[in-house]
Structure formats: structure tokens, C-alpha cells
Amino acid sequence: MNKRFVTFLPAGVKVEVDPGTDLLTAAGKADIEIKAPCGGDGTCGKCAVHIKSGAAKARRDSHLAARLAEKGFNLACQTLVQDEDLVVEIPKTSAMSKHQVLVDHHQVNSGMSEALSNYLLHVWQLKELFLEKQESPLNGYPLNPLCRRIRLTLPVANLQDNRDDLNRLTLALKKETKCTDINISLAIIRNLGEILRAAHFKVTVLLSEVGGKAEVIAVEPGHGHQPLYGLAVDIGTTTVVAYLLDLEKGRVIDTAGTHNRQARFGDDVISRIVYAVDETDGLKTIHQCIIDTINTLIMDLLVKQRQIKESDIRVIMTAGNTTMAHLFLGINPKFIRLEPYIPTANFFPVVKAQEVGLRVNPDALVFSYPSVASYVGGDIVSGTLFTGMGNADAPISLLIDIGTNGEMVLGSGDWLVTCSCSAGPAFEGSGITYGMRAMHGAIERLEIDPQTYEVSYTTINNGKPIGICGSGLINCLAKLRRTGIIDRAGKFQTSLSTERMRIGETGPEYVLVWRDDTDLDRDIVISEADVKNLLRAKGAVFAGIRSLLNVVGFELESIETIYVAGGFGNYLNIPDAITIGLLPDIPIEKYKYVGNTSAKGACMALLSQEAWMEANSLAGKMTYIELSVGNLFMDEFVSSLFIPHTDLTLFPNVSL
Amino acid sequence: MNKRFVTFLPAGVKVEVDPGTDLLTAAGKADIEIKAPCGGDGTCGKCAVHIKSGAAKARRDSHLAARLAEKGFNLACQTLVQDEDLVVEIPKTSAMSKHQVLVDHHQVNSGMSEALSNYLLHVWQLKELFLEKQESPLNGYPLNPLCRRIRLTLPVANLQDNRDDLNRLTLALKKETKCTDINISLAIIRNLGEILRAAHFKVTVLLSEVGGKAEVIAVEPGHGHQPLYGLAVDIGTTTVVAYLLDLEKGRVIDTAGTHNRQARFGDDVISRIVYAVDETDGLKTIHQCIIDTINTLIMDLLVKQRQIKESDIRVIMTAGNTTMAHLFLGINPKFIRLEPYIPTANFFPVVKAQEVGLRVNPDALVFSYPSVASYVGGDIVSGTLFTGMGNADAPISLLIDIGTNGEMVLGSGDWLVTCSCSAGPAFEGSGITYGMRAMHGAIERLEIDPQTYEVSYTTINNGKPIGICGSGLINCLAKLRRTGIIDRAGKFQTSLSTERMRIGETGPEYVLVWRDDTDLDRDIVISEADVKNLLRAKGAVFAGIRSLLNVVGFELESIETIYVAGGFGNYLNIPDAITIGLLPDIPIEKYKYVGNTSAKGACMALLSQEAWMEANSLAGKMTYIELSVGNLFMDEFVSSLFIPHTDLTLFPNVSL
Ligand code: FES
Ligand SMILES: [Mg+2]
Ligand SMILES: [Mg+2]
Structure with a gap:
């Protein structure tokens, strides 16, 4: 079959795809992410794009698609490439930009614009007022990392003391650690003889020790100061944040955050599970997505910290909700969403980095925070520990x-x-007509004049408004109520004498920003349906x-x-x-x-x-x-x- | 570079090789094994071949090569393919035939000629007189296999009992086995949810349990009668024998034996170590050789036992000397041969079949018998247990x-x-002019007339004699002494009046079989040097x-x-x-x-x-x-x- 080209604007990225490919998938191939909270079901309408040249075909007709078509838009997820090359423009409202990822310690996403970084810094400093100063990431616990370095000087083998190398090492480790159960993998044993002798039976062992059981991560010749770093990863459904730690000094060296690449399969864990379960190779694909996301963060971190090498990262700790933990390890998440909502596992096995494809030291151990249930995950356990x-x-x-x-x-x-x-997902902007994540151009606070009902607002990064973020929505709700625009049940007072109050397509709505003040081609409104959702x-x-x-x-x-x-x-x-x-x-x-x-x-x-x-x-x-x-x-x-x-x-x- | 063809006779097998390839390597590529006790060093002279057409080149001159050249032979290991295609004849004395592999229970190598099989059966029945009848392979121990099947009916998950799947399974296993430490690999966890539900929380677990620690090998839905077989492998330096066992009935189903494919790198463990250590990728190659050897046996067994599938074999136990155990697991054997002769390990980790590439169930556990020291291996520990x-x-x-x-x-x-x-290796025929393994045409007993000094003999399979095997050599030594042909120090009585006593190239020698009675083109002799070796x-x-x-x-x-x-x-x-x-x-x-x-x-x-x-x-x-x-x-x-x-x-x- 002959391939077709699709060029995405404004990025100008061109990809080759088979006819029949939908535009959401094509964009994914181009590494351009389009919003798709419904997971490509054609129901959320967030993936609207504008075809500037070439003819495409709709997968099926729908009310939503027809409404968008009137305005010159197509649903990317429902539009299929045919015989012609296409030029497709992605409007700002559909593009998934690098958004506000929460990284503590005043660090900000390396991919953000400087203005946005400054904004975050500002917000953070305000929030600091509520925070106890947390200087050390240890938060009161003793420094005793999951991976530590043990320097051993073993008795030199001779004809009288001719114990085998593995035994010699294991005995010394048992003495040093008080662990009775020490595991050394075949991969390490394979060249142990050379390693012990390279520095005359002086070796450094990297070891992970938990509750009397130990796993040897590496054995290296001599008593040098091998680098010893770890990575803590918060695997959020939306955003993924990684912290690079110096395990010996017990401090955070750097952080990086980005959005979870699985987002193209839907905004919430349910769409992710559906994709993993229903699509061919779905689990494999979506598992790879989160691994790729984390690998990108690792790369970001190592580019910033040039003195640290991939192989210097010896241990990883992840925390995420139960679904994320399943997808991260490639465990079938199917039964999480089916009554009686049983996860396959709440306590996860420790694996090697190479088993899941993380680009750190292949023998690095990867720990996953335990969950409590299908919808109370390791992220919450982690939070409970922290508090x-x-x-x-x-x-x-x-x-x-x-x-x-x-x-x-x-x-x-x-x-x-x-x-x-x-x-x-209402607070994340989903299911709200002009809801959006906290990024450039999002309204985050507003005032409504109780007399004139006029609206004034501030936006993130002071951009021209394109929507309202979660905190903006809560603030908006309070203000709508305080001014009597809505009643206690959220019903709109349609009799109000302001042209901002009107009946829109879905019922009563209130205009927050007139079209000319926006960076869109329409008014930004909040509807009664939005309020009900909130x-x-x-x-x-x-x-x-x-x-x-x-x-x-x-x-x-x-x-x-x-x-x-x-x-x-x-x-x-x-x-x-x-x-x-x-x-x-x-x-x-x-x-x-x-x-x-x-x-x-x-x-x-x-x-x-x-x-x-x-x-x-x-x-x-x-x-x-x-x-x-x-x-x-x-x-x-x-x-x-x-x-x-x-x-x-x-x-x-x-x-x- | 253009390839050249080398055709090996009498097999008639043709291979394509690069110019510069030696004939021993070329034969290996053709899957024809030529004897090479010295490991291709050009010193043992056992790899002599005859070039029937085409010109080749000697790697270097040597006394041995010159002597053979006089007789029209070339050392395969020292002869390099040049610009011409070659036709090479491998004489019987240089070919490594499927030889007498010791398989007990009256089973014989499937690759042997029927006559040879009958011979072995005969020999075996004789030996049985010395053997206690060993009907059961258990030899007095209770039947309690390393891998067993546990059928569980787990409580069905519901909103009240919403423990995760892994926990549900693990608790039931702990109760059933009394093991406190149960390991379930990520590979099994990945699809555990479906497996538990496929037969409404009835599952069959295959488990290996040793000393309070257990490893789950497989979890399968329902309470069916999954096949459960094991493989016991004796990894000898020369021969490898595999026993297929029914783990539930506790009996041997079938056996197969063949020679160790590593033989082309030399007869003894030292040449194997040298190859593994000195050659590029030597360890990888020689490790693969033994894996290939065992895989061949597995194939042989599964062809004979068609009802049993590869995946039905769930556990493997190997026993071999310390070097074989190292090479089998791909552990660097270097220090075994260097004073103070330290093996990397005497106790070996249990691995999965897929880690070493054995073609049974990929999750099958592979156990290796522990060794005692570099030169007292698992085969001896295994023997000690048996006795x-x-x-x-x-x-x-x-x-x-x-x-x-x-x-x-x-x-x-x-x-x-x-x-x-x-x-x-003298008793295995190495280092003895006409020494050979116990195979077709080997002299195994002889009589020397004390008056006439004439020799009568019997050969294996009644073939025309081509050499003397180990037991033949011992018998010969006894007879030579008994008839006074040699003295107590092994010195030949050269004054003896028989034309069989003569001075050969290396000193005194005694003709055992005259050329015309052999299947060779020369006399079969035993020399004073041979006797000294013995x-x-x-x-x-x-x-x-x-x-x-x-x-x-x-x-x-x-x-x-x-x-x-x-x-x-x-x-x-x-x-x-x-x-x-x-x-x-x-x-x-x-x-x-x-x-x-x-x-x-x-x-x-x-x-x-x-x-x-x-x-x-x-x-x-x-x-x-x-x-x-x-x-x-x-x-x-x-x-x-x-x-x-x-x-x-x-x-x-x-x-x-
Ligand atoms: S409508 Fe296209 S992704 Fe939701
Ligand atoms: Mg979170
Ligand atoms: Mg043996």
C-alpha cells in the first residue's frame, strides 16, 4: 500500500502513514500530542483539528462531529487519511503543550518557557508560606539508602584457603551486613573471578538490603569511589516527575517533569485500562509509553548533570496509582475497573532496570511503591509516609x-x-467547555463585579486567555455564587440583566471573556452543565x-x-x-x-x-x-x- | 572475499568457507567432528586428514606435520583453505563417531548402529552381575520432586474480600506449603488476573520448593492434569547424557546420550578453559556448544516421546565437573586452571531455562549440582549421594x-x-599411539600366547580393529607384563625373539595387529612410550x-x-x-x-x-x-x- 504524507501545523512536522490511519495516531507518530481525554472515542471533542489541504474521510457520523464540521473542524481521532496527502492545523485548544508539572524544591520543568518558569517559581514561593521548610528529602528518617556501597578486602585465595570466589564474597558480605539471605545474580557471578583479582581481592559491592534480605547490584574492583545515584519517580496519570538523588549525601541533585505519554490513550486511568485491554498489543504499547516517558526524563536529567552517567544510576523507586504501577510493570490492569475492582497486585516485585527497559544501569533495581487497593495506590501510601x-x-x-x-x-x-x-476530571479541565490544565493562557483567578456583573481575571503567564484551569474554576464557582449568578444548587439566574448571561447550545451559560479579548475565535463561557459537573x-x-x-x-x-x-x-x-x-x-x-x-x-x-x-x-x-x-x-x-x-x-x- | 567450497568425504558434506579457514573449523561448520584432543594446537596429531583434490596451505611447519605429510596426511587444524575448493577425506581414525555413551537402564544412544546397541546391551547385562538391582531412580529417597503441582481453590474475590490476586494466591500457597518465602516472577504476575478468573479461582500452581523457600514456575487455570516432566543431565567432558523423568510417577521415561560438542575445542577440561579464556568470544561459543548439545538431546527425547511437549519440561537438574558447570552457565572458568585453582563458584544459582537458552519451558528452573573444588565437581557429589x-x-x-x-x-x-x-586421558585413548574411545573396531580384550607371543583379540562390535580402547589397554598392559614382554617398570624386553617386537619411530614397540588384519593401512602397535603413559x-x-x-x-x-x-x-x-x-x-x-x-x-x-x-x-x-x-x-x-x-x-x- 502506498504511504501518504501528513504535515502538522504549526509545528510543520511531516509523517508518512498508511491510508486509513486516523489523524490522532498520525500525530502520535509525529510525536505531536493532541488532547484526547476520551481516548479517541469521538466523544470528548477535544481533538478538533483543521484540515488545510487534502481530503480526508470521517470514520462515522456523529452529532459532535457535525457540530464541529460546521465550524470547519474535524475530530482527529475520527478522521482517516485517504488517497491524498494532508496538511493539518492543530489549534491551540487541542494541542497538549508542556504544561505545569509540579516539581518541588523550586525546580521547574526544563521544557517550559522562561516566563512560565518564573510564574511557577512565584506561585511556589506563595505556597511555601503554608509549607514547613523541608530542607532534607529524608524528612526525619535516617540516611540509610536502599543501595549502598560496601568496601571489602577479602582474604587472598591460596592453596590453603581455596574457597571458591562466590563463597568468599558471600561470607564477607554476611559478616558485614548481618543479612543471612544474599542474592547474587548469574550475570554478576559470570565474571566474578576477574573482578576479585583485578585489585587483589579488594572489591566494592553495591548492595540493596531490605529487612534481612540483600541483593547484590554490582561488584567492582578496588576501593574507588564509584558514583551512586538513585532516581525517584512519581508516575502520575497526567504528569511524571523524576528526582535524581545522590544516595550518599542524601540529597536531591536535580529534577525533571513532563506529561505522561500515555495521555494520547485518554486522560484517566479508565481509558488507559480500556486501551490496554481492548487493543491489540495495547498493554505492550501503553507500558512502553510510560517507560519512554521516564527514559526521556532520565535523558533530560543526564543532559543537565553531565558528570553523571546512565550506568551510575543504580536504583529506582517509583510511586504511582495502582493502574500506573500495573502499566509500568506491564501487568494486565483489566480487573481494576471491573467489579469487585481487584488489582492483580498491591505489592510489586523488585525487578532489574533491563527487565522493563529503563535506560539506567541495566542491573539497577527498580522498586515500586505498594498500593492499598485498585483506587488507592502507591502515590497515596507514599504521601501518607511523607506526612x-x-x-x-x-x-x-x-x-x-x-x-x-x-x-x-x-x-x-x-x-x-x-x-x-x-x-x-473536572478540576483538570476535562468535561468543562473551556476547562484546561494549568498552562499558558489559563484563567486562574477572576472577579465579578456584583453590580455590573463585569468580569476581570488573571491568567497564567499573563497570556491572552484560552480557557480556565482547575483553581480558576473553583474560584469562578465561588464568585458566581457570591454574586448570585447561580443559586445554591448551581442553577443559573437567567433573568439577570447582563448580556453575559445567555442561552447557549447546551443551555444557560455565562460569558467570562469576550471573543476579542481571547486568543481564540470565540467567547469563553461557563455553562450550567459545567457548573453541575463541578x-x-x-x-x-x-x-x-x-x-x-x-x-x-x-x-x-x-x-x-x-x-x-x-x-x-x-x-x-x-x-x-x-x-x-x-x-x-x-x-x-x-x-x-x-x-x-x-x-x-x-x-x-x-x-x-x-x-x-x-x-x-x-x-x-x-x-x-x-x-x-x-x-x-x-x-x-x-x-x-x-x-x-x-x-x-x-x-x-x-x-x- | 570470495568463499571456497570444502567437501568432506566419506560423508559427502560440502561447506562454504572464507579462504584462511582451517579444515578443523570448516569441518565443525559442516557439523562433522574431527578428533582434536589438543584443541587444535597441532600437537596431538589426531586430526590427520587426506586432501584428495585442491591445494591448501600449512599454518606452520612442525615435525609432526612433516611426518604425517610423508604418509599423505595433513593436520586439519593446521591446514588452511586457500584459493581453491577442496575435497578432504577424513580417515576413520580421525573421525569422531557417535561412540559408546553410557546410558543406564538398558537404554542406548539413539544414534548408534543396531549392532553397537546390541553389544552395549550385552556388556550391560554382564555388568549387571556386579550391580545391585536399582529398580527405582529414587534409590531409597522419598518421592518428593523438585517441582510439584498444587491444586488450589481460592476464595472468590468480591467487594467484601477484595484482596489483590497476588496476595490471595500467595497466602493460599503459604498455607499449603508451609513455605514463608514464596517468589513469583513478574512474568507470571503479569497475567495472573486472567488466569485466576479463567476457571473461577481454581488454579494449579507448579512450584519448586527447597528448604522453606519456594519459586512458582507456572500458574495455570483449573485443576487439569498438566504434564510435569523433568530432565536430569550428566554433563560429561566427553559425553552428555539426558534422562527424561516423569516427576509424578518418579520414573525414568527415556534417555539419550551424545558426545559433548565442545570436544572440537579439545578433549580435556584444560583445553576447554584455554579456548574459553584465550579466544575472542571463546566463553560464549563454548557455552553455546554445551547448550546446543543438550538441546539436541532434548529434541531426540521429544521425537521419541511424541506425547510430551517441550513446554511440559519444567525443571532441569545438571551434574558435571566444575569446569562443565562453569561453561554450562557461562561463568568464566579462567582461574580453575591457575594456581591456587579456585573456581568462581561451587554452589550455583538456580536459573530459568530461557536465561541459558535450553529449549524446554522457558520458565523451567535449572539446577546445577554443587561442586567441592576446581577438580572435584558436581558429578562426584552426585555420585557420592547415589552410593x-x-x-x-x-x-x-x-x-x-x-x-x-x-x-x-x-x-x-x-x-x-x-x-x-x-x-x-590415556585410558580414554589419548596420548596412546593407537588409543581410541570404546567404539566400533576398538580392541577391548586380547590374549598373548606366552610361548609364541602371538596375539588374539576381540573388538567392539566385532569390527576390524582400528585401535585399542581403555579397557583393552589395561588388559593389554596386564598381558604384556604376564608374558614378560615388559618388566615391572614398563621397559620392553627388546631381545625377545618375535618379529612383533621392534624398534619404531619413538623407540621399542610391540605389534598387536598386523596391517592386513586391520581396517587401517598400517600395523597396530603399542610402544614403550605408550606403556609409560599408561x-x-x-x-x-x-x-x-x-x-x-x-x-x-x-x-x-x-x-x-x-x-x-x-x-x-x-x-x-x-x-x-x-x-x-x-x-x-x-x-x-x-x-x-x-x-x-x-x-x-x-x-x-x-x-x-x-x-x-x-x-x-x-x-x-x-x-x-x-x-x-x-x-x-x-x-x-x-x-x-x-x-x-x-x-x-x-x-x-x-x-x-
Ligand atoms: S473526540 Fe477525539 S479524542 Fe475525544
Ligand atoms: Mg499524583
Ligand atoms: Mg562423568
């Missing part, structure tokens, strides 16, 4: 990580309960919190600290969140932004065996509450669909 | 395996000492026995049983061996032929965890005596260079 909320004398506190799912942990030194509520999202989170409290028989007031974690959490305005009833109405001093706790806990585990053991013990100790069982959650959810709640006594300080 | 000589109440006995090296173990339930003496070989073995006895302070009479093991041992005539002073002069009833104990012990370990644990404990318990330290051995050796010995009181029943 110390499970420590012996810790008071009752709540950890909350709002992303596509809202995951939370409630507990103290004695007990820990956890749950996940499908908040949906209420469902915030209601799910609050109902989750209430459900956990109910299970253990405590009230909101019992909570001493609420840790707000995650990329989104960092940009969340707490008073706004309380105003709309997303977060509990407790004194603001009790809130702590804790940043990317998934990554921070991964760093801790890499640097401290004690932390890693504690993480495993936490995962075993956390009681998972399945919210879909019984009516507990549903009742709470329905009451939470109001602003702030049906029961106003829960929000004594909120007056709207 | 039961280390059992609690066992009396003092001696195990002796005469091959290229003479390895022996002396001991009882309380102690075991072991050594290896470089007997050299005396050194037998002297080394006897000195080894005496040295071990000296170390522990016992006399020959203390030995209750002498176990004679190994391929050669089976064809050894004990009275002849006593007569020449190779074996101690103790009552013949105390001798037991035990056959291929290396393979038998491997079968035992496969079928019984208890046997395998005992094998490991034996390897740890055996005290290795290094004969090259001190004068103990040397003094004994010098006294043993006579027939039967300088000290005739040691051989009260031998009168020559």
Missing part, C-alpha cells in the same frame, strides 16, 4: 490528593482508613471525607491537620475551596500544602531503608473503604451537591 | 570415577575426603587412593566397598585393574560397579527434595585434599609407577 500521619503519636489528620480521583487517608498512629471517590466533582470529594469520618465515628472537628497534596492541590485556594464546599470548614491554619507527596515519599524510601519498610507497613495497615458498597457515600454525595452543602451547620463560617 | 556412602551409619568406602581425571571420595557417615589426580595414568589413580588413606590414617583393608563409577568404569575389568596396580588388591566382592552415578544422582535430586538437600549438604561436608601441596602424593606416585607397585606387600594376590 508522618501514621507515626506512633500522630493525632487524627486527613491527607487529601485531588486529581481525577479524589483519594484521601484519614487516621492517626493507631488506625488509617482510606478511600477514593471518582471526582472526575458540583459533582466537589461533592464527591466532600462526601468521601464525610464517609471516612462516619466509618470511624469522628466529626470534622476531630481533624487536627488536613494535608493537601498533589499538583492541583498546590494551586488550590483553600478559602475558595471551603466556600464551595469542596473542603471542610475548619480553621485555615489546620491546612497544610504538602506538594507532590508521591515524589517526596519516593525520595524518602530511596534514601532510607527504614522509610521503605515503614511504607510497606503502612500499605498493609491502611483499611480501604469501598464507597460503592452500601448507601453511606451516596447519601453524603447527594447532600454535597449544593453550595456549600445542604447542611449549612457544617459550614458555619461560610455565608453566601 | 549413600555419606549416610549416617555407612562404613568406610571409596568412590572412584576414572576419566581424564581420576576423582575419588573416601569416607563414611562421619567424614568424607576427596581428591582428584590428573590421570591424564603407568603414569594408573599410578596417579593408585597414589590418589593412598594419599586419601594417609590423610585420614586408614589402610587399604579398612575399605568395605569400592564403588567404580563412570563410563569407563563400567567396562573396566577389575582383576586386570588390580593386576596392573590401578586398583587396590582387596577382595573382588568388595567392588561394585555403579554406572553413571553422576546422572543417577541427578535423577535422585530431581525426584526428591530430600536428596537434593542431602546433595548440598554433602558438597559442604566433603574435605578437598589438594594433592599438589606437599610431597604426600608425589612419593606415592613414584612408588606406583611400577607394576603393580614398588611395595609388593600392597598386592599380596598379584603374582607376575
